[in-house]
Amino acid sequence: MAKSREELETRIAVLERKVEREKKARVMSEQHLEYHSRAVYEANQSLQASLAMAKKKQAELEFLRQTSGDVSSDISLQELISNTVELTGQFFSVECGLFIVTKDGEALDSQEDNIWRAPNQWVTDTEFFEQAVKFLPLHQQECLSMWLVSAIDDESSQAMSGFKWIVFVNFALLGDKIAWLAFFSRAEFIDEEALSVLGTAREHLLSGINRRVTDVNIRKRTVELQDTVNRLEQAKRQLIQSEKMASLGQLAAGVAHEINNPVGFIRSNLEMLEEYLQDYQTLHESMLRHIETAGQLDAQHYKELCDNIDLAYIQQDAKDLLGSNLEGLERVKEIVENLRTFSHSGDGKLERINLGVCIEGALKIAWNALKYEHIVENQIPNDLPEVLGNIGQLQQVFVNLFVNAAYAMDAGGTLTLKAHVTPDALLVEVRDTGCGMDRKTLDQLFTPFFTTKPVGVGTGLGLSVSYAILESHNVLTQVSSTVGKGTLFSLSFPLLDG
Amino acid sequence: MKGIIFVKLNQFVDELWGEEFWDALLQEATLPSEGIYTSVATYDDEELFTLVGLIMLKQELSAQQAQFAFGQWMFKELLLAAPPEAHKFTDVFEFLYGVQAVIHVEVKKLNPEAILPEFEFIQETDNSLTFHYISPRHMCYFCEGIIQGLAAHTGQTVSVEQPECVHEGGERCVMKVTKVG
Numbered sequence: 001m002a003k004s005r006e007e008l009e010t011r012i013a014v015l016e017r018k019v020e021r022e023k024k025a026r027v028m029s030e031q032h033l034e035y036h037s038r039a040v041y042e043a044n045q046s047l048q049a050s051l052a053m054a055k056k057k058q059a060e061l062e063f064l065r066q067t068s069g070d071v072s073s074d075i076s077l078q079e080l081i082s083n084t085v086e087l088t089g090q091f092f093s094v095e096c097g098l099f100i101v102t103k104d105g106e107a108l109d110s111q112e113d114n115i116w117r118a119p120n121q122w123v124t125d126t127e128f129f130e131q132a133v134k135f136l137p138l139h140q141q142e143c144l145s146m147w148l149v150s151a152i153d154d155e156s157s158q159a160m161s162g163f164k165w166i167v168f169v170n171f172a173l174l175g176d177k178i179a180w181l182a183f184f185s186r187a188e189f190i191d192e193e194a195l196s197v198l199g200t201a202r203e204h205l206l207s208g209i210n211r212r213v214t215d216v217n218i219r220k221r222t223v224e225l226q227d228t229v230n231r232l233e234q235a236k237r238q239l240i241q242s243e244k245m246a247s248l249g250q251l252a253a254g255v256a257h258e259i260n261n262p263v264g265f266i267r268s269n270l271e272m273l274e275e276y277l278q279d280y281q282t283l284h285e286s287m288l289r290h291i292e293t294a295g296q297l298d299a300q301h302y303k304e305l306c307d308n309i310d311l312a313y314i315q316q317d318a319k320d321l322l323g324s325n326l327e328g329l330e331r332v333k334e335i336v337e338n339l340r341t342f343s344h345s346g347d348g349k350l351e352r353i354n355l356g357v358c359i360e361g362a363l364k365i366a367w368n369a370l371k372y373e374h375i376v377e378n379q380i381p382n383d384l385p386e387v388l389g390n391i392g393q394l395q396q397v398f399v400n401l402f403v404n405a406a407y408a409m410d411a412g413g414t415l416t417l418k419a420h421v422t423p424d425a426l427l428v429e430v431r432d433t434g435c436g437m438d439r440k441t442l443d444q445l446f447t448p449f450f451t452t453k454p455v456g457v458g459t460g461l462g463l464s465v466s467y468a469i470l471e472s473h474n475v476l477t478q479v480s481s482t483v484g485k486g487t488l489f490s491l492s493f494p495l496l497d498g
Numbered sequence: 499m500k501g502i503i504f505v506k507l508n509q510f511v512d513e514l515w516g517e518e519f520w521d522a523l524l525q526e527a528t529l530p531s532e533g534i535y536t537s538v539a540t541y542d543d544e545e546l547f548t549l550v551g552l553i554m555l556k557q558e559l560s561a562q563q564a565q566f567a568f569g570q571w572m573f574k575e576l577l578l579a580a581p582p583e584a585h586k587f588t589d590v591f592e593f594l595y596g597v598q599a600v601i602h603v604e605v606k607k608l609n610p611e612a613i614l615p616e617f618e619f620i621q622e623t624d625n626s627l628t629f630h631y632i633s634p635r636h637m638c639y640f641c642e643g644i645i646q647g648l649a650a651h652t653g654q655t656v657s658v659e660q661p662e663c664v665h666e667g668g669e670r671c672v673m674k675v676t677k678v679g
Contacts, residue, residue: 018517024532
């Protein structure tokens with residue numbers, strides 16, 4: 001059905017308006033598209049700029065990371081500085097770097113391979129070096145607080161041609177030496193931002209150098225301390241030996257007596273034996289005479305001759321005398337052996353020893369101080385486990401304790417020696433019934449040069465040296481004392497493992 | 499309001515009542531944009547409310563009916579424009595959960611300034627899903643229509659009711675979608 005003209009006109013008007021709207025919408029869309037295209041373009045530009053900036057920052061951070069990594073690492077000062085030159089040269093995109101050490105404004109000898117060239121090579125270039133250092137204020141003794149930049153306008157030098165800038169800094173080293181780092185750039189302009197990054201790197205490097213300088217000082221100090229410790233150790237060994245010799249000197253009279261005694265009775269025994277030999281001679285001569293006159297010797301007569309000289313007694317007594325002499329010689333031998341062990345300085349090495357034997361020897365050395373006035377009760381069992389010790393040094397300790405005990409019991413008394421094994425230690429007890437010590441004396445017992453003996457009698461070092469010896473044996477020493485009753489020294493020797 | 503909604507409303511009205519009716523609406527409404535809509539631009543919300551108001555008046559529809567019908571029709575149109583992820587859903591509930599997590603995320607990438615409704619899920623049973631519809635535009639009826647359009651797309655039958663609605667004196671709009679049959 002055909003539409004009326006009016007309807008058609010209305011329809012056309014609707015469509016015209018629609019077309020108009022669509023046109024405008026298209027223009028709007030295109031504007032929108034243009035606007036967005038521009039926005040995308042700008043965003044892209046800004047992203048690229050950000051990316052470039054980020055890359056630059058990343059390079060800066062990487063540079064700082066590497067330089068500070070080197071600073072905190074254990075590489076030597078020399079390596080640290082050459083690494084810094086390499087990293088800085090690469091980061092700063094310069095063609096050439098230089099590292100020299102000066103003292104009193106003069107470059108020090110070693111100028112080999114001290115020029116760095118991009119991409120990464122150390123070379124020797126004397127001509128360049130001589131020209132380059134002219135730009136550095138080497139005579140200046142104070143260190144720079146930042147990187148300095150100088151323009152290079154010297155066109156006359158072939159070696160320096162093409163370089164526009166020198167960027168340099170210096171650091172103080174040990175022994176009034178100064179390290180200089182310099183970089184040579186052909187760029188028209190110096191990147192100021194990079195310069196500020198270099199500033200940060202310089203601070204890191206400075207702290208790294210300081211740390212290494214401090215380390216060197218500390219190492220030096222440690223060596224000195226070790227030397228002192230060694231000297232003290234040596235002195236201590238000498239002191240122990242000296243004290244031993246001093247106490248030996250004090251014991252010498254007693255020891256001489258100990259030796260003299262058997263020597264005395266051996267001598268009188270020998271005199272007796274000489275007389276007996278004379279009697280035998282007499283018997284022999286009588287027998288010869290009788291045979292010459294009578295032509296024979298009968299049993300009756302032989303018995304008479306023997307009875308004349310009391311041969312039965314002589315035979316028995318000679319046996320006794322020889323036995324006594326052998327015993328006396330054995331005593332002398334033992335004393336001499338103990339003295340030798342005692343006085344031998346040795347190397348302080350610890351060996352497996354039997355404390356019973358050690359104490360026995362010490363008793364023999366100190367015997368003369370004890371045998372007249374004192375009763376010695378040695379209750380130390382024979383089957384003690386071995387301990388680690390130096391027999392000479394420990395004898396020194398025991399001799400010292402015994403002599404002190406004898407001194408404390410000047411009116412006589414009993415020295416009791418005991419030993420037993422506890423779960424963790426071998427406990428040796430030395431007890432006397434002497435005068436004892438008061439608190440004050442006890443407190444100073446192990447103090448060097450402290451003594452209660454009259455001048456000339458004690459060195460005042462005996463117990464302090466003994467204490468040092470016991471400590472080096474890891475022996476725990478305890479002292480308890482009651483005035484008027486006596487003193488007890490308890491020594492706990494560590495047991496051997498297993 | 500994004501231009502796509504106006505373009506689609508135009509298409510919807512054209513299909514339902516013809517170009518003359520749309521033309522008449524624009525003539526009468528005298529809108530700032532003069533009815534020149536492109537999907538890439540953004541327009542004043544008021545223009546939509548004015549147009550919908552006029553449709554209601556001229557077609558004697560309630561706001562609920564008008565928004566519901568537009569929403570139901572709109573779903574398939576929006577789905578065409580939606581990112582590929584939107585097409586993988588086969589269940590109404592799954593889709594509703596995915597709206598925020600997937601579709602709105604994609605929409606925001608292209609239109610950072612777009613104001614999108616938010617769903618705050620309150621309760622789910624085997625066959626019902628209750629959520630809080632949050633939008634400054636309060637187009638909950640439109641949302642109901644969209645959900646029905648979605649159900650048609652997934653081949654499911656659902657009923658949508660609003661236990662609470664700001665248009666019914668409620669503090670907020672709560673949608674309860676129940677699978678039927």
